[in-house]
Amino acid sequence: MGLFDRIKRAFTGEDPIVKEESKQEEVVLEKYDKGMEKSRKNFSDRIADLFTGFRELDEEFYEDLEETLISADVGFNMTIALTDAIRDEIESQNVYKGEDVKRVMIETMVKVYEDHEHENVSLNENPDGPTVILFVGVNGVGKTTSVGKIGYQLKESGKKVIMAAADTFRAGAVEQLSVWGQRLDIPVVTGIDQGDPASVVFDAVKAAKEGNYDYLLVDTAGRLQTKANLMQELAKIKRIIERENPNGVQEVLLVLDATTGQNALIQAKQFNEATEITGLVLTKLDGTAKGGVILSIRYELDIPVKFIGLGEGANDLQPFNAEEYMFNLVKGVIEKK
Numbered sequence: 001m002g003l004f005d006r007i008k009r010a011f012t013g014e015d016p017i018v019k020e021e022s023k024q025e026e027v028v029l030e031k032y033d034k035g036m037e038k039s040r041k042n043f044s045d046r047i048a049d050l051f052t053g054f055r056e057l058d059e060e061f062y063e064d065l066e067e068t069l070i071s072a073d074v075g076f077n078m079t080i081a082l083t084d085a086i087r088d089e090i091e092s093q094n095v096y097k098g099e100d101v102k103r104v105m106i107e108t109m110v111k112v113y114e115d116h117e118h119e120n121v122s123l124n125e126n127p128d129g130p131t132v133i134l135f136v137g138v139n140g141v142g143k144t145t146s147v148g149k150i151g152y153q154l155k156e157s158g159k160k161v162i163m164a165a166a167d168t169f170r171a172g173a174v175e176q177l178s179v180w181g182q183r184l185d186i187p188v189v190t191g192i193d194q195g196d197p198a199s200v201v202f203d204a205v206k207a208a209k210e211g212n213y214d215y216l217l218v219d220t221a222g223r224l225q226t227k228a229n230l231m232q233e234l235a236k237i238k239r240i241i242e243r244e245n246p247n248g249v250q251e252v253l254l255v256l257d258a259t260t261g262q263n264a265l266i267q268a269k270q271f272n273e274a275t276e277i278t279g280l281v282l283t284k285l286d287g288t289a290k291g292g293v294i295l296s297i298r299y300e301l302d303i304p305v306k307f308i309g310l311g312e313g314a315n316d317l318q319p320f321n322a323e324e325y326m327f328n329l330v331k332g333v334i335e336k337k
Contacts, residue, residue, distance in 0.1 A: 006327060031318055035310025036328040039291025043072050044332030047102070054098035062087060065105075073261045075296025085112050106330050113295060113326055121304050121320050124278065128246035130162075130208040130216045135281075136234065136271055137255035139222040142283035142309065144173050146255050147219045148180030149317040150281075150307065155186060159214040164189045164204035166197040166237065167221045177219050187211075197221060198236045205244040234275045253306065255281040256297075259288040265296050272301060279306035283317070286310050291329055 046068045054061075062083055069079040089108045095101055125131045133150075137143040144167070151161045163181055167173035168191050181188035189207055191200035201218055208216040221233060234252075242248035254277045256264040264282070271277055285291060285308050294305060305320040 006323075028318065028321065029324065031310045031316060032321065032324040032328045035286040035308075035316065035318075036291060036325070038287070038289045039285065040328055040332040042289035043292065043329055046072055047105075047333045051098050051102055054101070057090065057096060057101065069292070072292040073290035073296065074292040075262060075265060075300065078296045078299040081299065082109055082112055102333065106333055109330065110326055113298065113322075121279075121306050121322070123306065124250040126245070126247045126250050130205070130213050130245065131250045132205070132208075132216045132218065132241050132245055132248070133251040133253060134218045134220055134234070134237065134249055135253050135255055136220050136275065136277075137222055137281075138267060139170065139173075141222075141255050141257040141260075143222060143255040144176045144180075144219050146253075146281050146283060146307070146309075146317060147177060147217050148184065149314050151180065151186050151215075151217050152184050152314045153317070154215050154217075155184060160212065161215045161217065162187050162189065162204065162208050162211065162213045164200055164216060164218045165191075166200045166204075167219050168193065168195045168197050168200060169221050173219060173222075197233060198240050201237050202240050202244065205241055209245070230271075231274045238275075251278045252276060253279045253281050254303075255283060258282050258285040258291070258293055258309070261288075261290050261293055262296065264293055265300060268297060268301055268303065272303065277303050279304050281305075281307040281309075281317070282320075283309035286316075291325075294325060 050064055050068045065086070066079050066083050069082060070076060074082065086105050086108045089104050090101060093100075093104055095104055123131070123133070135143050135147050147163060151163055154161050163177060163186055165174040165177045165188055171193055174190055174193075178188050178190065180186070187207070189200060189204035191197070191203070197220065204216055204218065207213075218237070220237065238249055252275055254268060254271050256267055258264060268277070268280065280297065280303055282294065282297075282305055294308075297303070297305065307317050308320050308325070310316045310318055
């Protein structure tokens with residue numbers, strides 16, 4: 001059953017989940033439910049306020065709808081697209097009662113989101129050598145922690161993992177990744193303080209090949225003086241990897257902090273101009289009440305969200321499940337109907 005059908009069944013009072021879940025699927029559902037609690041409550045409360053005292057469909061209602069979506073961090077462009085689509089669907093179905101308008105609004109939101117859904121959320125792999133994943137992002141977004149958590153999950157799945165502390169400009173990042181390595185029994189390649197990140201990556205690729213590792217996870221610098229410096233540094237790192245490793249780099253994952261809202265979207269645009277981003281890791285989603293930022297990112301950029309942070313535990317950085325995310329965002333609205 002697709003997401004749109006789940007939403008329609010939920011609005012009619014039917015059980016939206018009709019299949020038996022495995023134990024693992026139940027754990028995922030629970031993590032999404034708990035991790036999105038703040039976002040769901042914030043979104044449902046805003047929609048409830050929108051319909052409090054609802055009288056008629058007029059321009060004031062649509063202006064209030066736009067304001068509600070923007071305040072939920074959906075973003076300006078996505079808000080305009082959603083409002084236009086909702087208006088068209090309301091006119092098409094000829095609805096005017098508050099509950100019917102709310103149903104059409106949520107169903108249209110889901111449909112617009114699905115129209116922009118990117119399906120490739122799994123990690124790309126290198127069949128001819130170690131799979132190399134670069135992690136990029138500004139300092140403070142949880143980049144180094146994400147490297148450690150994904151390394152943990154890959155190791156738990158039976159993969160042989162090695163990590164590279166190529167953020168040599170920040171001693172704390174090297175130390176932090178080294179602690180993760182010791183805790184998880186995953187080797188970490190380091191260099192000298194303030195040294196050349198590319199030399200660390202060279203040593204790491206060599207170690208990954210010689211040790212027959214499945215994955216090499218590379219933590220890169222989060223703060224360089226200009227975008228040009230960032231481009232040059234990442235390009236140099238990529239050249240080293242492409243020279244030493246069959247098929248080069250498989251993933252460049254940009255780590256973003258969900259609590260920063262639209263600033264996360266700005267960072268995504270800037271980094272995507274600097275280097276070719278293949279996927280996004282959105283951290284701290286459990287700590288923000290504005291989960292609408294994912295809708296904005298999906299609409300503005302043709303880059304898939306591959307992981308989202310739904311808690312602080314190593315298993316709480318979950319592979320992104322678009323259907324569960326969207327269902328958990330809007331189900332509070334359905335429950336309040």
